Amino acid sequence: MSIATNYGHVYSAIQFMQNLNLYFELAHPDAWSDESSPDMENANSTDLGTPLAYKKVDQTLLVYDGGSTTETTDGSNYIIYGGHKWNTSSTSDAYTNDAHYILLEATIPVSAFDDFTFRQIGIRNNVTFASNITTSYALPANVTNTGSLLFYENKTARNYTKDSQTVIKYLIAF
Numbered sequence: 001m002s003i004a005t006n007y008g009h010v011y012s013a014i015q016f017m018q019n020l021n022l023y024f025e026l027a028h029p030d031a032w033s034d035e036s037s038p039d040m041e042n043a044n045s046t047d048l049g050t051p052l053a054y055k056k057v058d059q060t061l062l063v064y065d066g067g068s069t070t071e072t073t074d075g076s077n078y079i080i081y082g083g084h085k086w087n088t089s090s091t092s093d094a095y096t097n098d099a100h101y102i103l104l105e106a107t108i109p110v111s112a113f114d115d116f117t118f119r120q121i122g123i124r125n126n127v128t129f130a131s132n133i134t135t136s137y138a139l140p141a142n143v144t145n146t147g148s149l150l151f152y153e154n155k156t157a158r159n160y161t162k163d164s165q166t167v168i169k170y171l172i173a174f
Helices: 006-017
Strands: 022-027 051-056 059-068 078-081 084-088 101-108 116-125 143-145 148-160 166-173
Touching (some): 006 166, 059 078
Antiparallel strands (some): 059 101
């Protein structure tokens, strides 16, 4: 079997970045059998546990790993995520920077939903909301087509509270 080259990884990231119809799906309110160790993901999955909310991705960034950091605040040309500084890259510099990662980000505004706990974050494309929904977020009852599940991650419990704005970040390696 052949391997993907570094050029191929960067090329794939650039192509993916052009997808403008991406949505976060927050799901799975029920506890894992061991809450400190989420269940393993399954590449054959097409659906997550009970869906709780959908939010259109606000920003898609082509990034490369700038190394470990103890910083906690994003800068003008980098994002802090997972203990690393992720530098943004233009497509023209992507191959030089080995920028084969995509950082997706979305903000759920205050009071968008009632409080809930979720344990799965999925990335879907081509989600369709009911025609009466004019926001970039919706409850599952207002989703007419869930599109295709492209990526997902099982996590320890996370909370959304209607009292504060919630920022979701998700890193994909190509």
